[in-house]
Amino acid sequence: xxxxxxxxxxxxxxxxxxxxxxxxxxxxxGRPLRSTAEPLSDDELLAKLGVLAGAGRxxxxxxxxxRPAPDRAAAQRSTHGDALPSWLS
Numbered sequence: 001x002x003x004x005x006x007x008x009x010x011x012x013x014x015x016x017x018x019x020x021x022x023x024x025x026x027x028x029x030g031r032p033l034r035s036t037a038e039p040l041s042d043d044e045l046l047a048k049l050g051v052l053a054g055a056g057r058x059x060x061x062x063x064x065x066x067r068p069a070p071d072r073a074a075a076q077r078s079t080h081g082d083a084l085p086s087w088l089s
Contacts, residue, residue, distance in 0.1 A: 013033055
């Protein structure tokens with residue numbers, strides 16, 4: 001059975017309202033529910049994401065470092081079969 005995280009979050013909220021033990025468990029583990037989320041403006045969200053990524057505005061605008069060339073030996077060691085991708089052939 002698959003349950004979306006939104007549904008699971010709602011189950012937790014509902015159970016926490018009627019079961020004090022579950023409510024204490026949720027409070028103790030420090031995991032926020034959607035109902036405890038604070039609304040953020042676009043600028044606040046971007047600032048928070050920039051802090052989480054460890055990047056300021058200036059570093060986001062900087063050019064990305066060059067990517068290394070594909071390693072033919074690594075491709076041959078791949079677990080995805082014996083055939084090389086077409087771009088390495």
